[in-house]
Amino acid sequence: MWIAALALVLAFAFLGSRGIWDPDEGRYTNVAVNMLESGDWLNPHRNVDIGHWTKPPLTYWAVAASIGAFGLNPWAARLPVALSYLLCVWLAWRLARRLAPGTQATAAMAFATMLLPFGAAQLVTTDFILVACETLAVWAFIEGRRGPGRPEPWIALMWAGFALAFLTKGPPGLLPLLVVLLFDGLMPGRRRAFQLTGIALFALLALPWYVAVMLDNPGLFEYLIGDEVVNRVTTNEFGRHGQWYGWATIYLPTLVLGTLPWTPTLWRWTKGLPARLRRWRDPAARHDDAALVFLTAWVLLPLLVFCLSRSRMPLYLLPLFVPLALLVAVQRHTEGRPLPPWPQMLAWALVLIALQFGTAIWPTHKDASAWAREIQARTPDPVHEVIFVDDMARYGLRLHLDAEIEKVSLDPIPPGTQTRFNPVNDEDLATELAEAADDPGAIWICKQALWPQVQARVADHGHRAEKLGTPYRGRVIFRTRPAATP
Structure with missing residues (x-):
């Protein structure tokens, strides 16, 4: 006894007591929450459009059932x-x-x-x-x-x-x-x-x-x-x-x-x-x-x-x-x-x-709860999508923000070059801008060193990128709007 x-x-x-740590905990909880909220317990997904086929489903089922019973x-x-x-x-x-x-x-x-x-x-x-x-x-x-x-x-x-x-x-x-x-x-x-x-x-x-x-x-x-x-x-x-x-x-x-x-x-x-x-x-x-x-x-x-x-x-x-x-x-x-x-x-x-x-209590860049607090402190709007540009997607935010997580490439993805199963990126910047450019609930993140290129590329597509606060752990948190928006 x-x-x-x-x-x-x-x-x-x-x-x-500890937030979800990326990348491993983030991936599994992200797929589990997607299963729970979509009702699709057959096909693991990392977001609405892209499947996640690295592991069979039992772990996702167990985590999703537990979250369904005891909360997010x-x-x-x-x-x-x-x-x-x-x-x-x-x-x-x-x-x-x-x-x-x-x-x-x-x-x-x-x-x-x-x-x-x-x-x-x-x-x-x-x-x-x-x-x-x-x-x-x-x-x-x-x-x-x-x-x-x-x-x-x-x-x-x-x-x-x-x-x-x-x-x-x-x-x-x-x-x-x-x-x-x-x-x-x-x-x-x-x-x-x-x-x-x-x-x-x-x-x-x-x-x-x-x-x-x-x-x-x-x-x-x-x-x-x-x-x-x-x-x-x-x-x-x-x-x-x-x-x-x-x-x-x-x-x-x-x-x-x-x-x-x-x-x-x-x-x-x-x-x-x-x-x-x-x-x-x-x-x-x-x-x-x-x-x-x-x-x-x-x-x-x-x-x-x-x-x-x-x-x-x-x-x-x-x-x-x-x-x-x-x-x-x-x-x-x-x-x-x-x-x-x-x-x-x-x-x-x-x-x-x-x-x-x-x-x-150990402060680490892996802690998705810390990222969630930083994002929420920068915007009064509810966050329902977080988009990472040529950076590691922090899927733990799916649990802490209840937001969809996507990863996009800065450069265009030529047709036919994207692998069908578990592609590196969900889509490219241009495609995502067309979908979520003026959505206040969509938050973007990129590496600080990449920020000038991201700004320029967003402008090339007729939008502007607005930095939200100071960089966090070498990343710029921003949102996008059509360039004509006052």
């Missing part, structure tokens, strides 16, 4: 992620209870207090929802294989969990399925992961959305497979540390710092890993150490895939932190010291809460 209480505090402390605020936007964190704490407990009885308290405590899961629990991305779905699937597999009773309902739940993971992040959500299949092959028994009813349930839950949007958007299948899967894995097109050494610069610090304060325990486990791998060449030894074999495979197999992929980000490793927490628990129980003293853990929890408070 104390661990549950601590996890609740860590999940909800200052949950809504950061607390509601982050609630699904915080609940996913709490679900993973509970699943870590349940998995440890089945795989290594007696270690469950340590496993739950380790996951709840590791630095990376704690930090990700208040960040609106797909990652924690993905971890919750994958961990649910793995737990169901373990219950079906090692628990009492009939395995069929558990295997069905496993496939349902993987279906939800597939709806959260597509094919990467099925990485733990490779672990399940590998373990099923290494440890043959009467309970097998492949069951026709489970696979049918997966297809029923996971595939209808994909089929519907692909039929409605010809070419989407090629884009999702080509750009969002193949190119992310095999190229550095997205600029995510695709160098040959990128895995070391991103993943080693993530594992060392992200597992604090349990890193020393995991280091001791790592030092013993080569000897265990040699021992597990013997089938009888694998059978005796079945739980440890599974946890090791759950960490190493996905980690190998992440390292080989040329798209690398710290949060990609978040799904590994449940098995890492279980390995911490097993290692500490082997050493005869399951849990650190409570004063030490409470002191660490206070450090984590202080970090939450610090991020809530």
Whole structure:
């Protein structure tokens, strides 16, 4: 109960105190609000005219449902992620209870207090929802294989969990399925992961959305497979540390710092890993150490895939932190010291809460709420559209201003050159001026260095750009009017 209480505090402390941070939180909340207000829950959109096809819809659905229930605020936007964190704490407990009885308290405590899961629990991305779905699937597999009773309902739940993971992040959500299949092959028994009813349930839950949007958007299948899967894995097109050494610069610090304060325990486990791998060449030894074999495979197999992929980000490793927490628990129980003293853990929890408070008050250009205040201070009119000219669109303003966000290019976009799915710009300056030039509720933003060119280009199109107040963070906030307006 104390661990549950601590996890609740860590999940909800200052949950809504910080504004939405761009770019990641802004993108997800923007699409979710657009879904909620348009009523189109099938097609993700970044604005009325442009779709947003980088991720499947489950995260958007969860955030939109939460905002619909609790209002247009950061607390509601982050609630699904915080609940996913709490679900993973509970699943870590349940998995440890089945795989290594007696270690469950340590496993739950380790996951709840590791630095990376704690930090990700208040960040609106797909990652924690993905971890919750994958961990649910793995737990169901373990219950079906090692628990009492009939395995069929558990295997069905496993496939349902993987279906939800597939709806959260597509094919990467099925990485733990490779672990399940590998373990099923290494440890043959009467309970097998492949069951026709489970696979049918997966297809029923996971595939209808994909089929519907692909039929409605010809070419989407090629884009999702080509750009969002193949190119992310095999190229550095997205600029995510695709160098040959990128895995070391991103993943080693993530594992060392992200597992604090349990890193020393995991280091001791790592030092013993080569000897265990040699021992597990013997089938009888694998059978005796079945739980440890599974946890090791759950960490190493996905980690190998992440390292080989040329798209690398710290949060990609978040799904590994449940098995890492279980390995911490097993290692500490082997050493005869399951849990650190409570004063030490409470002191660490206070450090984590202080970090939450610090991020809530830390001034940063990423904070969309600060941008919203600056915009509202410059105009008495309600703002219903914010247009960024050759600059990063701050989609977090969708939540804080309830305004549509657009990104336009200063130069004309030649016909036929705009990519159909996820184009860089929504349209060009000339087109947007024709739509919103004399609208007092339309606010424009550009980089200060670009301001003279923007003024001149707006004038070339028969309008004038009026600066609103002083620049903010190197950006000029302005509105436009037809040149003939007095």
